[in-house]
Amino acid sequence: MLTWSHVVLNVRNLDLMLDFYQNILGFDITDRGPIAEGGPEIVFLSQQPSEHHQLAMVVAKAEEATTKSVNHLAFRVPTFQALKTQIQRLQDHRDTHFLPLSHGNTLSVYFGDPEGNGFEVFWDTPWHVAQPQGKPWDISLSETAALNWIESTFSGEPSFEAAEDYHARRRSLREG
Numbered sequence: 001m002l003t004w005s006h007v008v009l010n011v012r013n014l015d016l017m018l019d020f021y022q023n024i025l026g027f028d029i030t031d032r033g034p035i036a037e038g039g040p041e042i043v044f045l046s047q048q049p050s051e052h053h054q055l056a057m058v059v060a061k062a063e064e065a066t067t068k069s070v071n072h073l074a075f076r077v078p079t080f081q082a083l084k085t086q087i088q089r090l091q092d093h094r095d096t097h098f099l100p101l102s103h104g105n106t107l108s109v110y111f112g113d114p115e116g117n118g119f120e121v122f123w124d125t126p127w128h129v130a131q132p133q134g135k136p137w138d139i140s141l142s143e144t145a146a147l148n149w150i151e152s153t154f155s156g157e158p159s160f161e162a163a164e165d166y167h168a169r170r171r172s173l174r175e176g
């Protein structure tokens with residue numbers, strides 16, 4: 001079962017959008033930075049301590065900003081096996097190209113729906129890492145091997161910690 005997590009918007013005026021989402025709607029910025037070296041900035045926003053982001057904004061390239069305001073929709077699956085099953089369905093549907101990417105806190109797979117809307121399905125790992133980051137992952141790995149790979153790939157990051165510690169800190173920040 002897919003459960004709703006977040007949407008990423010392509011935005012034109014980041015300052016205007018952040019002012020509105022923070023001050024009128026009450027979101028906190030949870031992380032921000034360039035998507036890749038020299039890439040556009042992404043800003044993550046959330047009000048819910050258990051979600052790293054409920055919403056993110058990417059400063060869009062001019063042509064994307066006018067054609068698509070939604071960068072991608074994202075849903076979570078509850079188990080590694082459910083993620084593998086979803087990937088198998090994508091593989092069986094030959095028209096769909098997909099990209100497996102791990103953010104350290106997730107194992108994700110990105111693809112487009114038949115009308116080109118971006119879509120992410122992900123499974124939460126037991127860890128938090130400051131975002132943005134992304135590394136392609138090998139979809140043939142077992143759950144144990146995938147978790148070992150994540151730990152060895154991301155544990156050098158200063159922000160690497162248990163997801164439950166991160167969520168507890170976010171809860172206490174929110175409660176003030």
Ligand SMILES: [Fe+2]
Nearest residue numbers: 006008074120
């Ligand atoms: Fe996402």
